Amino acid sequence: MSSALEHQPLPSPDKWFAMMGVGLGVFMATLDTSIVNISLPTLAEQFNTSFAIVQWVVLSYALVVTALMLSAARLGDMLDKKKLYLVGLTLFTIGSFLCGLSPTVGWLIGFRALQCLGATLTQALGMAIITEIFPVQGRGRALGIVGGVVSVGIAVGPPIGGILIGLVGWRAVFLVNVPVGILA
Numbered sequence: 001m002s003s004a005l006e007h008q009p010l011p012s013p014d015k016w017f018a019m020m021g022v023g024l025g026v027f028m029a030t031l032d033t034s035i036v037n038i039s040l041p042t043l044a045e046q047f048n049t050s051f052a053i054v055q056w057v058v059l060s061y062a063l064v065v066t067a068l069m070l071s072a073a074r075l076g077d078m079l080d081k082k083k084l085y086l087v088g089l090t091l092f093t094i095g096s097f098l099c100g101l102s103p104t105v106g107w108l109i110g111f112r113a114l115q116c117l118g119a120t121l122t123q124a125l126g127m128a129i130i131t132e133i134f135p136v137q138g139r140g141r142a143l144g145i146v147g148g149v150v151s152v153g154i155a156v157g158p159p160i161g162g163i164l165i166g167l168v169g170w171r172a173v174f175l176v177n178v179p180v181g182i183l184a
Helices: 012-035 037-046 056-078 081-101 105-133 136-167 171-175 177-183
Strands: none
Touching: 012 037, 012 081, 012 105, 012 136, 012 177, 037 056, 037 136, 056 081, 056 105, 081 105, 081 171, 081 177, 105 136, 136 171, 171 177
16 A cells, blocks of 8 residues: 555655656667667577567567556556566566577567566556656656657667667667666
8 A cells, every 4th residue: 555655746856866767767668669670680680580580579579568568557556666667677677688698589589578577567657656756837847758758769779779780789789778777
């Protein structure tokens, strides 16, 4: 059960610190959605498999987020949103690390689903946390900032993915999330 104090807006410096953590988590999840698309031809080549098989790297992510988003949001209503958000951030970061180490396309698809379980928690709970920590008069601006972060994550994914694949290789597309996840 949540207490009434948990739903009070945070003092000014604390709310912006929380905004940064939520923003980084939401940025990573949306960046990851678009960054992987650019890597599919490289993944098919590296794993010596068909494009139809390698598309499951994207499909597994999409299926998990679609199937679990509402349940994750409801779970956040019943339990501590912040703790669940941090669990999601941790799962996403660990999943990203494991994706980057995947020895086969099958392992990559499975680790991608784990990664998305974490992303689902951050995406479902990020906006709810922002809504709770900002007072009514600043809430619209705060939600607009998070919306902008989502857009930036989606927009910069393909160019960053192309650069990382060209300079470092496909594993960097997933491993880039690890330091950002730790920071967030």
